[in-house]
Amino acid sequence: MYERKIPLTIDCGLHLTREVLNGKWKPALLKAISLDIKRPSQMLRLLPDATRRVLNVQLKELEMHGMVEKKIFPQLPPKVEYSLTEIGWSLMPIIDAMDQWGDANRSFLETVITQDPKITQTAKSACLAYGQITIERKTG
């Protein structure tokens, strides 16, 4: 599989949280699930820049960390649904705050981020559907 060689820093709450949210698509996945997008195929459509593989991997990590639960329906073709656990829900205020902060400062952030010479291109196709999603969140 692969074994970590450097001790994981879990000194303060900040680092513990960082570990849970650390993954290119994890925040987006949590938000998607909170918006009732629970099937992997739906998430993949919502996040077209992500590959099926990464989403699988990151969902599994979120599951191992206890943030989401996976329900497998014994059907064919397979059907799976993810949902947030209680502790997973408790992360939503943070996720929402991050999303709002980023949106509120979009023009400034795009400017400073893209002015970095390392950045030669950006992708914007993902998450576009968020704005169109008007589904109410269910509590728990």
Added chain:
Amino acid sequence: MYERKIPLTIDCGLHLTREVLNGKWKPALLKAISLDIKRPSQMLRLLPDATRRVLNVQLKELEMHGMVEKKIFPQLPPKVEYSLTEIGWSLMPIIDAMDQWGDANRSFLETVITQDPKITQTAKSACLAYGQITIERKTG
């Protein structure tokens, strides 16, 4: 220097924010600065698991992203002080929420995180001083 080869995903606010906070020590650095720990040498002492090099690199990124400002005093040996910009301050509610969430769920998180077979060791020496810091935050 090095040039990014894959387009940076900046579709939704979540990803923009992720980009700004993405770095092993960035959240901790922002918090430290907000607590009036403004000199690099102090930050290094606060975060003993980080190397001087990484802190330099991540501070520079935070600066380029407009989250912190750097004031250089024309002295020798050199003296430098960082401070949060207005937009940098606006991140603090998120940073604080992350820190509090992590602390509030520490025992659970430590359990699930260390149960991962990839993780063979953890480091807890950093940030320990936070608890002892009772300095009031100055506004702006």
Added chain:
DNA sequence: AGTATATGGGATAAATTTATCCCTATAGCA
């Protein structure tokens, strides 16, 4: 003269995260 303090950054190796590719399984439909 040697040592400590402070800060910055180049070069390069190592570690970790993502991306790619490919294979598995089965029902349903043209």
Added chain:
DNA sequence: TGCTATAGGGATAAATTTATCCCATATACT
């Protein structure tokens, strides 16, 4: 039969992030 939809995961390459090492500056102190 051949193709689509669904979901999972191994193997391996590539990309990106961190870690290590080392050099530079200049003052003050022993």
